[in-house]
Amino acid sequence: MTPTFPDISINTERLVLRPFDETDAPALAAMMNDELVAAWTAVPQPYTEAAARHWATRYAPAERAAGRGIDFAVTEFLTQRLVGVVQLSNTDWRVRSAELSYIVAAWARGEGYASEATLAVAQWLFDDQRFERLELRTAAGNTASQQVAQKTGCISEGVLRNAWIARSRTEDGGWADIRTDLIVWSLLPEDLEVLPGRTVDANGFAHPEWN
Secondary structure (H helix, E strand, C coil): CCCCCCCCCEECCCEEEECCCHHHHHHHHHHHCCHHHHHHCCCCCCCCHHHHHHHHHHHHHHHHHCCCCEEEEEEECCCCCEEEEEEEEEEECCCCEEEEEEEECHHHCCCCHHHHHHHHHHHHHHHCCCCCEEEEEEECCCHHHHHHHHHCCCEEEEEEEEEEEEEEECCCCCEEEEEEEEEEEEECHHHHHCCCCCCECCCCCECCEEC
16 A cells, blocks of 8 residues: 555644645645746746646645645635645655655745745654655755755755756746756754754744644
């Protein structure tokens, strides 16, 4: 039987990380059509509501059911507004490792949501699922994503040269592909044990609850 992640929600001080549903499609489409998302990810552009609906209702559940990973809709606790996505992929159940990626909506950036959500998923993955390694990969020019990795205690392990294709705006308003390096980061259970303020810190990060 293929191992799978449980269909759960994770609560932090400010956020609820939960499964996606069809009502998330409009906000998800708006998030994915942002300039920075287009520049640093492989998300198709333009990103339609139909694509968002398919991703939320079919692709994400299928990934979890197949044991490949899990996708969380990151929402504000008070408003329930969709602020981002956290995805676990490339899961190796024997090695107990997975790759984490995150996207934050343009309006929600600068609030520490990516770091808070990443820490919550990491703590759940290590404490509840008994995983031993979490990997992140950030494009060389994506300093905001690198800051999230550093803030959550990740260790830079090296560079995958020429391993990613970013996008840049052209004069006619289109997109041009640009090859770039990827920085590889890792997080292990012991890294969280020495992370200052793991339980509660000045940014409001709290040890998560999951159900």
